[in-house]
Amino acid sequence: xxxxxxxxxxxxDDSAPSRRKAMEILTALGTIYGAGKLITVSxxxxxxxxxxxxxxxxxxxxxxxxxxGGKACVLTxxxxxxxxxxAPQALGxxxxxxxxxxxxxxxxxxxxxxxxxxxTPYLAGxxxxxxxxxxxxxxxxxxxxxxxxxARTNREGGPGALAAALTGLTxxxxxxxxxxxxxxxxxxxxxxxxxxxxFGALGxxxxxxxxxxxxKPLPYIHGIPVASLEELKSxxxxxxxxxxxxxxxxEGITPEANQYTAPERTISVSRQDIDFAIQSLCGxxxxxxxxxxLPDLYSLxxxxxxxxxxxxxxxxxxxxxxxxxxxxxxxxLTRDAAERMGYAAIIEASGAKIAADTxxxxxxxxxxxxxxxTDSAKACFYAASKHRFNTRFLPFEQVIAEVLA
Amino acid sequence: xxxxxxxxxxxxxxxQTLCTSMGISFFGGVDPDTGVVVEKGHELFGQSIAxxxxxxxxxxxxxxxxxxxxxxxxxxVAPAAxxxxxxxxxxxxxxxxxxxxxxxxxxxxxxxxxxTVRIDAGQGIVEILSGRIENQ
Numbered sequence: 001x002x003x004x005x006x007x008x009x010x011x012x013d014d015s016a017p018s019r020r021k022a023m024e025i026l027t028a029l030g031t032i033y034g035a036g037k038l039i040t041v042s043x044x045x046x047x048x049x050x051x052x053x054x055x056x057x058x059x060x061x062x063x064x065x066x067x068x069g070g071k072a073c074v075l076t077x078x079x080x081x082x083x084x085x086x087a088p089q090a091l092g093x094x095x096x097x098x099x100x101x102x103x104x105x106x107x108x109x110x111x112x113x114x115x116x117x118x119x120t121p122y123l124a125g126x127x128x129x130x131x132x133x134x135x136x137x138x139x140x141x142x143x144x145x146x147x148x149x150x151a152r153t154n155r156e157g158g159p160g161a162l163a164a165a166l167t168g169l170t171x172x173x174x175x176x177x178x179x180x181x182x183x184x185x186x187x188x189x190x191x192x193x194x195x196x197x198x199f200g201a202l203g204x205x206x207x208x209x210x211x212x213x214x215x216k217p218l219p220y221i222h223g224i225p226v227a228s229l230e231e232l233k234s235x236x237x238x239x240x241x242x243x244x245x246x247x248x249x250x251e252g253i254t255p256e257a258n259q260y261t262a263p264e265r266t267i268s269v270s271r272q273d274i275d276f277a278i279q280s281l282c283g284x285x286x287x288x289x290x291x292x293x294l295p296d297l298y299s300l301x302x303x304x305x306x307x308x309x310x311x312x313x314x315x316x317x318x319x320x321x322x323x324x325x326x327x328x329x330x331x332x333l334t335r336d337a338a339e340r341m342g343y344a345a346i347i348e349a350s351g352a353k354i355a356a357d358t359x360x361x362x363x364x365x366x367x368x369x370x371x372x373x374t375d376s377a378k379a380c381f382y383a384a385s386k387h388r389f390n391t392r393f394l395p396f397e398q399v400i401a402e403v404l405a
Numbered sequence: 406x407x408x409x410x411x412x413x414x415x416x417x418x419x420x421q422t423l424c425t426s427m428g429i430s431f432f433g434g435v436d437p438d439t440g441v442v443v444e445k446g447h448e449l450f451g452q453s454i455a456x457x458x459x460x461x462x463x464x465x466x467x468x469x470x471x472x473x474x475x476x477x478x479x480x481x482v483a484p485a486a487x488x489x490x491x492x493x494x495x496x497x498x499x500x501x502x503x504x505x506x507x508x509x510x511x512x513x514x515x516x517x518x519x520x521t522v523r524i525d526a527g528q529g530i531v532e533i534l535s536g537r538i539e540n541q
Binding site for chain 2: 021024025028029031032048053054055056057058060061157158159160
């Protein structure tokens, strides 16, 4: 790889050990992926924030990087943590976990990372523009940034993203290069989709078909006349989860789509395919029997809810009482806006819980519930595989209707 | 005999090789407290990688595996060095954050378990000092 004189100096500079370590990570990744050089990035999104995923080793590494003088030199935000940073007890998080999680957040804060913990940084102050190079790690946000915004990022791992933050650089390969953004296979959606649940189901249909087709997971989707921010957010999370997709093009919707003609190889997506996917996402997990389990967790907010969605939740809950454990997860900034608008007060008066900074995928809730009920295809996948819950996959409004029933 | 590979992470090491033709998932596949391979059905199942020059084709599994290598190092049971056919990001990042010398692009057929080797990873050099050499 060709490095500039300054980059070479950083790579050998013992006086800045964390920056040196970051350069070593970037140059090794560049070597493995055959990058010719490093390029500057304008923002970074770091994954591996929940202590539930990091463990003690991850925390020690982050503390070491902070101790070594690591400082973020571009706008850097964090993925959801394992708890609401300001109210860990609200979701029944143990004091011990909360202490470890705080140490993780402190290490990031010492490195100058903005500790807004959200999987939707594009709704919380980090909004890259078309063609901008970034280094993001959250898979759903990577898919959103590449596809919906037209920014350019690979799917970074946690340490790779941190390395990008501490240097403002990333290796120039993969989705940073135009030749790697060409769609490989087309999907023709032959049914009208509506709502986050159906767009999530589409993501699982396409994701599984991509795996079967054995092509690079870069689909060109047509047949969708209109899609909301929330529907695209849901599709991105699901495509990334089920297909490993970091980039798709959608005719008439995403900004790069008109640069390409649809690939000849086309797979049709029918109403039957969507309905089948919805059924498949409802399932029973082989669960360890536990008398301490609560029956059901109802949750909206994977990815984190937008302000619009929170307004909708408030409208549906206003003046009513929930009869189930119901968590609404969102970004801290969105929560603050929801408070300003009075939505948070309405929701909390109903008995539902709004948690910021966290979500039901990364919170340490394994074994606490029997079943997760949600509108999120991604959350269903992780509830089954990570937490060993049963899953029920319902439309957004129906989740709320059941919570009230 | 001297083998020339590609430096993934610098450093010098010497020790006995432990080889497998199977990929290794450090997360879930290796006990971070003992260094023993715990993946059922793995060729190295039950063997310790602690202090060994670990030779395997490539890594696999969860990206959290990078942190498992870090934990192995902190617990004093990390491999002395890692030699791969084709290194991937999980192993590479794990070696870098744990300061484990790592070289790839090596002809795996020339390496077998029980060799004594000396490694200068920065130069991509693996020197076989003694032991059996297969396929020669």
